[in-house]
Amino acid sequence: MTKAKPFLRASLLSIVSLAVSPALVHAAEAITVHKSPTCGCCTDWVRHLEENGFEVTVHDTQNINQIKVDAGLTRELASCHTAFVGDYVIEGHVPATDIHRLLQEAPQARGLAVPGMPIGSPGMEMGDRQDPYTVLLFNGAGQNRPFATYP
Numbered sequence: 627m628t629k630a631k632p633f634l635r636a637s638l639l640s641i642v643s644l645a646v647s648p649a650l651v652h653a654a655e656a657i658t659v660h661k662s663p664t665c666g667c668c669t670d671w672v673r674h675l676e677e678n679g680f681e682v683t684v685h686d687t688q689n690i691n692q693i694k695v696d697a698g699l700t701r702e703l704a705s706c707h708t709a710f711v712g713d714y715v716i717e718g719h720v721p722a723t724d725i726h727r728l729l730q731e732a733p734q735a736r737g738l739a740v741p742g743m744p745i746g747s748p749g750m751e752m753g754d755r756q757d758p759y760t761v762l763l764f765n766g767a768g769q770n771r772p773f774a775t776y777p
C-alpha cells in the first residue's frame with residue numbers, strides 16, 4: 627500500500643470535511659444497474675436499493691463482462707452486477723448505506739466493490755447465514771482499501 631499515499635490522503639481529507647458539514651438529508655439518488663436478465667440476486671439487490679432511497683434504472687445485458695472492463699474493474703473486484711451512480715462505479719452487493727456515504731464523502735476514487743457474492747450481503751440473504759465481507763473503495767490505478775466491513 628506504499629504506492630497508495632495520494633489516494634489515502636484524498637480520502638482522509640474528505641472524511642475531515644464530512645465531519646464539519648451538517649448532516650445531509652438523502653434525496654432520491656439515481657443509479658443505473660447493469661445485470662444479466664437471469665440474475666436473481668441482482669434483482670434482489672435492486673429491490674434493496676429501491677427500499678433505501680434510490681431511483682433505479684435496470685439494463686439487462688448478455689455482455690456484463692464488457693461493461694466491467696469498460697468501468698475499469700479488475701478481475702479481483704468483480705461480482706455479478708455493475709452499477710453507476712454519480713461519477714462512481716458500484717460493483718456487486720454493496721449495501722445502500724455505503725453508497726449514500728460514498729456520495730456524501732465524495733472521495734477521489736473510481737467506486738465501491740463487494741467482490742464475489744458473500745452470503746448475507748444485501749440481495750444475498752440466506753436465512754441467518756452471514757459471511758464476513760468487506761466493501762472496498764477502489765481507484766483507477768488498481769489500488770483499493772477497506773471502506774466498510776460486515777457483519
Ligand SMILES: [Cu+2]
Nearest residue numbers: 667668706743
Ligand atoms: Cu449477486
